[in-house]
Amino acid sequence: MTPEDLSRIIVDTLAALQAEGALSLADGLPSTVTVERPRQKGHGDYATNVALQLAKKAGSNPRAFAELVAARLGDAEGVAGVEVAGPGFLNITVDAGAQGTVAADIVSAGETYGASDAFAGERINLEFVSANPTGPLHLGGVRWAAVGDALGRIFTMTGADVTREYYFNDHGAQIDRFSGSLLASARQRPVPEDGYGGQYIHDIAAAVVEKRPEVLELDDEAAREVFREVGVDMMFAEIKQSLHDFGVDFDVFFHEDDLHRSGAVGRAIERLTELGNTYVEDGATWLATEKFGDDKDRVIIKSDGKGAYLSGDLAYYLDKRERGFDRCFIMLGADHHGYVARMMAMCAAFGDQPHVNLEILIGQMVNLLRDGEPLRMSKRAGTVVTIDDLVEAIGVDASRYALARYHSDSPIDIDLDLWSRASNDNPVYTVQYAHARVSSLMRNAADLGVEATSHPALLAHEKEGELLRSLAEFPRVVKAAAELREPHRVARYLEGLAGTYHRFYDSCRVLPRGDEETSDLHRARLLLVDATRIVLANGLGLLGVTAPERM
Template identity: 85%
Template structure:
């Protein structure tokens, strides 16, 4: 019996109490109740505070309410014991057979275990990374590559239709500075004062000259256009390759320039004007964002007729909604924190709901440490540390896991020496090693001719129960990670599961030794081991991390 099944059993108990007139619930019986694993041993397998939540509505005290529910639960299938504790908590112990069935259920579900329909029918646009194509992908963008892709996988696991989108900034002053830096390099001149430095600029400039040797015969204005067109494509191709090698691919690469070329910005302005949310003042066109919670109104079109930066945001958001997305997520770095208020106001100005139709997630800074000191320089990129620097140091799996392991709104320091270790100090090694150890045991079982079988009633050892309850938690962890936008919950769960498995293995012999005859307990425990393999593999997959068979 897993938490969801126990929740259904409690709901059934409440329904029967209402039907018999034992209690009255004016708002009706809830469709589900909260069931949690107790923190202290001896408090049963699961606990619920349903009596504390519903007693007042039922016109009674929580303890009396809990006693009524406990009486019905004790008669339910799969329930061994129910204790009423404190002011009205219910501590539930399930029968060994009901709990042991979790192992067979997990194995039967396989890759689908952990799935739910929590976001079924939702069409989600995840916009993340979106780094300017003016240099290699730096650490801030790499964090969103890991977290954004993991969040996409988690949303898909909970039933959503997810589109991963990269907003390609190929319009504006930063591209001008990039192309002028390439031109200066090709001419053997120092980079402009506000330009870009680093070996990569010289590499791309040389590649452009090799591809377009005629660029040397053009005047500076014409040459810069060539470096803009060809150089940006080369830089973006490199970013794409780095992301692909990192295990991150996008469904859509959306070009900022297309918003202006297609008329999307004009359509957005027209829509907002029709809704009465624009006005003219001082020769400029303004958006009424202050009335929707922004600190001030925003200029859309300047008095000289040029579009302000927010005009592109207007066109892009409307374009996403017109493409049918119910929820639009934008993942930004900490330096964009001031951007949140105006974007939410923009969403409201379109008649949408901020936090639902548009949600902005902020990712804090990442620092790499080597020998206890921050890494600040990249040999190729100059003053920024890049995705390739991180991967070269600790590999893709450790990089993705390390970046996804922490709440994205918390700054993190990644100790390269720790994350390169093949020891239990390294969290990703701990989880991957647990999977490899399970896979090795399954191979040994096959060599001995021992097959996993379901004998749930035999899995009554304390450590078996702990592992079964941990496995039963996985679907809820995935659902919570989706609802709270927190992939790190999956990583932390996997680390706890690995520890729980090792404690089980140390206490419960799985395979027969010597001439010992294979018994049903061996087969039942092998089923539990196989279930652990499934959950470890499924969890690692949600983080985009491999589940090795051997280490």
């Protein structure tokens, strides 16, 4: 029995009591009630505060309401007992047979276990990373690669139609600085004052010259354009390859230049003008964002007729909405906190709902530590640590897990020594080792000819119950991770599940020893082990981390 199953039973109990006239809820019956695992042992298998929430609406006090529900709920199929605690909490003990069916349900569902329709019918655009192609992908972008891709997987598992999008800024001054740096390298000149340094600049400049040797015969202006055209493509191809090797692929690469060439900026401003949200002052066109919560109005077309930075954002957001996306996510670095209010005001100016049609997630800084000291320099990039530096140090799996394990709005320190260690203080090793251990047990069972079969009533041991309840939590964890935009919840759940499995294994013999005859209890426990394998694999898959069968 899952928490969702028990929630339905409680709602049915309330419906029966209301139909009999034993209680009357002024606002009608709830569609669901909150059911949670109690924090303390001895408080049953599950707990609910439904009486505290509904008693006032029923014209009752919480404890009397709880006692009324408890008397009826105790007779429900699969419920072994109900206790009223404190001011009106219900502590519920589930029949072992009802709880034991969870294992069979998980094995039957397989890769789909944990899925739901929480976001069914919604088209979601996830824009993340979007680093300018002026150098290798640095740690801030790598964090969003791990978190954004995991969030996409979680949204997909909860029913959404997800598009991963990379916004390619090929229209700004940074590209000019990048092409100028390549030119300087090719001409063997010093790095420009506002340019980019690092070995990668020399590598790409040399590659451009090899591909287009005539570039050295051109004047600086013409040569700069060649370095822009070819060098940016080379740098972007390298970023794409690094992301692909990291397990992150995008559905759409959107070029900022396309917005300006297609007239999308003008169409966006025209739409906002029709809505009465622009005005002209001092020769410039302004967007009236202050009335939508921004600290001031914003210039969108400067007095010289050129688009301000925000003009591209207007066009890009409208383009996404016109492509049919219900929710548009933008994932930004910590230095963009001040950017949120104007973007939400822009969303409202289009007649949309801020934080619904548009959501902005902020990712804080990532620091790498080696021997307790910050790692600040890359061999190749010079001034920043890159995706390749991180992967070289601890591998793709540990990198993705470490970056997705924490709330994205919290700064994190990644201890390279810890995350490369094959020990239980390494979180990704702990979870992957649990999966490998489970897989090994399943192989041993196959060698012995022991088949997993369902005998739910036999799974009555305390540690079996703990493992079953932990497995039953997975769908709710996935749903919460989607609703709260917090993939780290999946990682923390998996670590708890790994510990619960090890305690079960240490207390409950799964396979027969020696000449011992295989019993139905062995088969039932093997089914529970297989269910654990599935949940560990599904959870790791949501984080883009492999589930090894051997370690």
